[in-house]
Amino acid sequence: MKRILFFLGLSALVSINALAQIQRKPAPKPATDTTAPAGNPVMESGQEKNRKQLLRELKLSKAQKEKMKTMRAASQNEKAKIEQSDSLNAAEKKARLRELKQQQAEKVKTMLTDEQKAKVAAWRQQERKKKKASGNE
Numbered sequence: 001m002k003r004i005l006f007f008l009g010l011s012a013l014v015s016i017n018a019l020a021q022i023q024r025k026p027a028p029k030p031a032t033d034t035t036a037p038a039g040n041p042v043m044e045s046g047q048e049k050n051r052k053q054l055l056r057e058l059k060l061s062k063a064q065k066e067k068m069k070t071m072r073a074a075s076q077n078e079k080a081k082i083e084q085s086d087s088l089n090a091a092e093k094k095a096r097l098r099e100l101k102q103q104q105a106e107k108v109k110t111m112l113t114d115e116q117k118a119k120v121a122a123w124r125q126q127e128r129k130k131k132k133a134s135g136n137e
Helices: 002-020 046-058 062-084 090-111 114-136
Strands: none
Touching: 046 114, 062 090
8 A cells, every 4th residue: 555655645745846947938929010000910921021131221311211101101091092902803803902012112203313313123032033043043
């Protein structure tokens, strides 16, 4: 009887030690996009990080930043309307979204200086090379 109690006690101690060693890590919090509406957490993709880096390198003036922010918000609203539209099929939505993206790019070009436009062009060329290189591997 003493042996049984001894082995039960020993096994209880071993199992408690094993459970105590399991470390539970809290789930990582998603990064938030500062240009997204408040309270809308968005995982930051590589493309988003690259875009933010480009914006830092362009050294936009305060007026340019504000204009960019309002243009982006308007574009996001328009994008949401297109995506939620029931009257458009998938191909039409894709075409409209592509058109919206081109319009936004044109608006951005009009507000940039020649030096900033050159930096954007160089950045785009570099991104295409990266994409091409990663596609060939």
